[in-house]
Amino acid sequence: MSSPDSSTRLSPTESVPTQVIPSPVPSLSDTVIGLNGAPEKHDKTSLPVEEPLNQQKVEAERPMKLSQRKKWSLLAVFSLGFFVDVWSYSAFFIFTGPISESLDILFEQQTWVITSYAVTFAAFLLLWGRVSDLWSAKPVFSYGFIVLGILDLIISFLPDKYSFFVLRAISGIAGATLIPASFRLIVAVFEPHELGKAFTLYGMSGALANTTGIIIAGFVEYIPNGGQGEAWRWFFRILAILIMPFAIGSLYFIPTPKGAIAQADDKWKRLDIVGTFSMLAGIVLLILGLTLGASYGWKKAGFLAPFLIAWVLIVFFFFWEARLSDECAILPSKTWRIPNFAVLITLGLFIYGWWSVNFLPFVEIFVRVHNERAIIAAVRMLPQGIAAGVVTVVLTLYPKLTSNPRWPISVGLIGGAIGLILFTQSEGDVVGSGYWRWVFTGGAIGSSGVMIAFTGTNVGVMTSVPPEMAGVAGAVLQVSLQVGSAVALSIQSGLLTINPGNLENFSNVKASWYFELGWTLLWLVGFLVFYRPGKRPVSSAEDGAEQGERPIMAH
Template sequence: MSPDRRTGRSESTVGEPPVGTEEQEREVLSQGRKYLLLAVFCLGVFIDVMGVCAFYILTGPVALDLDIRFEAQTWIITSFAVTFAAFLLFWGRVSDLYSPTPVFAYGFLTLGILNLVISFQTNAYAFLILRAISGIAGSCLIPASYRLISAVFNADELPRAFTIYGLCGSLGASLGVPIGGLVELIRADGQLSGWRWYFRITTVLIVPISLWSLKAFPKQRGEAASDTNKWKRLDVPGTLLMLVAILLLILGLTLGASYGFGTASFLAPFLISLPLFPLFFYWQSRLSADLALVPSNTWKIPNFTLWTVLAIFTSAWWTCNQVPQIEVFVRERGDSSIIAAMRILPEGISSLACSGILIAFPIICSYPRYTYTFGQIGGMAAYVLFIYSDGQVGTQYWKFGFTGATIGSFCNNVAATSVIVGAMTTSPPSQAGVVGAILQTAIQAGNAIALAVQAGLLTIHPGGIEDWANVRASFWFMFAWGGACLVGFHIFYRAPILDGKGKRVVVTH
């Protein structure tokens, strides 16, 4: 076992397929060019995440304009999120087998065009259908970006690159609400409504950059670029199994949150989805590593199963404190959308400050035993402050809400980045697309699970969100979940293997 002289990677090659073409065809790029490409990847993940979080504020205006009844309003958010999560693994496999460049560029271009079309919609069903299709386009960006980052940067540069990329996803989660609030300041009716301008502004950002990326990105080839059995290696049956399983799971949780967890709307899709997951893994175990959608050796990557489980909590930290607080501020306190967004803004500013520190000192995330512990404890402490804020009325907001948002968002960003960097820097480049897709699928599933559980907890006492005791119960759930993640991390985490020069060994099987 010895370090690769071209990339600095130390790899065990036992049982590994022929050397990936990305190592043989790595283009020599200047540092400026590398970070310009990284900026495009970061824009993609930022817009993807913001496309969900901004609508915590914009859901009301959209529902009002398109006459969407209250029970169905959640689909303004989840129509995008469901298809986004369901197609991540598929695009991860396509990126690994074929080429990530067209997957990213054409997916980004399609997202931009769809956003423009959505901005003119006046029919609720057309809006929701197009949002769902745009989720498919948006899901192209994540696994393709992971694959391209692994191809563009050398091994010693990957911690900084993945730190920056992961932080941009976290920034999308923490800044999405304030951005949605700013867009809502556009006070106009009809085709000039603020939410319509959100889609138009993102189109202006996306389309030119996506066209440029077709020409500027490295012409990266995947494992199966010259393989005559491409369709077999794409694993269509496995893709369909996982696609249906994720769709039904998130569909069931969403419908349960809207209509009740004792209804057929929840039970039917949820119960059907449960056996599909073990069936998928059974199917994968029957296939050789080069034919499986998720090769069995992926789960042998050091700590990867642990990182995947921990990723479920990362984005949910923001989602489950922002959604109920916005509802309380707008519906109970009578705040306008922009004032509610400004109350959440400390989370975005704190997350941005954290990003600056971690980008300047990327080595921090190379020690996850310390950074994840620090981040998780800080995030849990923030929920304790939220719990005892007593509805954040008056000075209670500054004592508890503001303090919790500032401390918690900073710390959770550290923990979330540690998870992403830890997983990606120990994964072989040939599996970067699928590994990144699995992580993002876990994150999206975590949001759906957290919101569903929170919806149930908000009905413990009469009055729903009007009774702060219900909100407090949902925050205690998040505190307990965070604590379970922390305990599990210290039980199951294993320090990475280092070579003679102190570099991490990327083990492939």
């Protein structure tokens, strides 16, 4: 059986949502599972990639014989993990302000409420995918889930910002276990003909969690505040209460499959600890430097030291990966030689950031400036989620619209630019009639456009790589998306302090959106210049014949 990150070729009668996050699990399997349930072998000799010199043979995994009730119950547990991961990010667009007031977090440091989790989450996806391959996905999922629940409970009682930031970062490491382990476990549990439905439902749970995160946070804000009874503290406690029974139960309820390369003798070498931690340190220092530079000045040591060290570590990471064999490198160097792969991964740095830099200031303006309840602010932002959902449904029904990523991505970026232009023209009039004229319209157009660009990028990445590299490709895309969001929030936090008044002074917010608008147009021009249309790598004549009917999607 295929590993969960293998690409899935759609039959002419089936499709899956294109927003599903690709699996962040490196794979060495060369079997692809079609949604019709038939395992399909691919001849690697026709692939334009290099074969590892010491690659060990991987035996295909066989699904466990479980009842239908237990299979779908397990999927519910895996989906709960996905919900928690997404809520741990999206809900904090509502809670950033209250947490900052409670823990005396300076305005220019507020983005770390969100990015402290997102940065470590992104940096550890590849590592946990490799651990799931080398040992077993069950302990990765179960113990990661348990640790996340414990950390959420501890965080709810923290008295200061420093301990909050540190434990939020550690909880991001724990949260990163859930997605790659879930993909492995889904493939181990379900029969080939059930995988399409299972992965589709799993992906839909993530999309639903993203939309409901701020709504749930808005309702939690109704909990009476004060001391240890503050709403944001109760949100962490609710997460812990929700997590712990299922996390502990998963130790007994989830079967124990072997990893895809569990027979490898050099497991510790294949973990690539040096590469993982150099990438993590580089990402953290880069975002720290940008935050401090935007807030305190670009000539200060607070910016120069972490920023320059970050680039040394990033260069070292790529140098280190290039010297390792493909089966030992957490990010094989051959990945970057695939046509358009680097262009699309670079584009991924823009996508999540678009939503982040309008969600956070809008919510803060509604709550702080206009004194609205958090739930009202959440409802005001809901049209962006609905617009993105409608686009997803349309592209699911008509997948040929994204079969050539060049045009949907270009159209999507233009839509994102139009949304930002409308936001800037509001001049602070974001409630009453101004809300419908500028915020609602700009959000609907912009969010729809960026979702189109995201889908085109997703399809472009996954169709540019051969099947056995789909997991690595999906993981790298996720890292790009998450890091781009963190960087965008870090830069915005500095731009919001250009003039006195922070968020209360709309000229600061407007400046951050103008920066994002310029960034959007730069990505559009760069994409049109560097993207080179061409056929994806295929592994057989049959694949070549079917190319263009449906895009290959990796969950």
